[in-house]
Amino acid sequence: MVYYFTSNVVNPPATIYVGKDKYENEELIKHGWDQDVCAHVYLRLREGESWENIPEELLQDCAQLTKANSIEGNKKDNITVIYTPWSNLRKDGSMATGQVSFHNPKQVKRIHVPTRQNPIVNRLNKTKVEKFPDLREEKEEYLRQKRRAERKAREERKLQEKREREERERLKWQKEHAYDDLFSEENIAKSSNQDRDPNFLDDFM
Structure with a gap:
């Protein structure tokens, strides 16, 4: 008792x-x-x-x-x-x-x-x-719940780590490719004088 x-x-x-x-x-x-x-x-x-x-x-x-x-x-x-x-x-x-x-x-x-x-x-x-x-059964149930809680915490921690890793990779990719569009063929062509009207300098003056 x-x-x-x-x-x-x-x-x-x-x-x-x-x-x-x-x-x-x-x-x-x-x-x-x-x-x-x-x-x-x-x-x-x-x-x-x-x-x-x-x-x-x-x-x-x-x-x-x-x-x-x-x-x-x-x-x-x-x-x-x-x-x-x-x-x-x-x-x-x-x-x-x-x-x-x-x-x-x-x-x-x-x-x-x-x-x-x-x-x-x-x-x-x-x-x-x-x-x-039943002290033995109460202890076993307590340990089962504790293991479930620990397993859930581990899974949540892994999920959070995965999200953080994906976010770091996304930011890294953005940083490495931030100027890609500036050097596209289309943008380079637009900035080139090659295809401009021969009289464009006259217009400018």
Whole structure:
């Protein structure tokens, strides 16, 4: 089971989710998305959003949910919640269920939580929805859509490059042939004195 929460402190609202227990969290670790941010609870960012500039109010929502859903953390004040991109989570067979480390410690940030803020926790709990998602299938569908979007972007980029190349070639041809008409046989004949009336100079004078 996965619990989903909606944070309305940003527009459009953000989705935060967490496993029912450490075993569910193992599945979340395994089937996370590239734009997920993990702080025990998960924040699903939208395409183009960066984990490095998450709005402060949204961070506070995540931190308060993390504290509220931690058996030990919920009893204490002045705790530190760490968060990192899902792609930075490292898991191997020697680790206990639910335990993770990080590929790059420099990609880990911290937020201080002085106390539990019940208004925040209560607001989020009102949006709580329990689901039994097929995390593997959701991840596969996400990857399929991502591949389609990347393929479409590549095709559009190739088409744009072709258009730009054709335009460059057109302009190059125009530049190279700009004076062709000036040196046509007809224009040369018109500018020649060969076929003019012998008395044209008299007319000129």
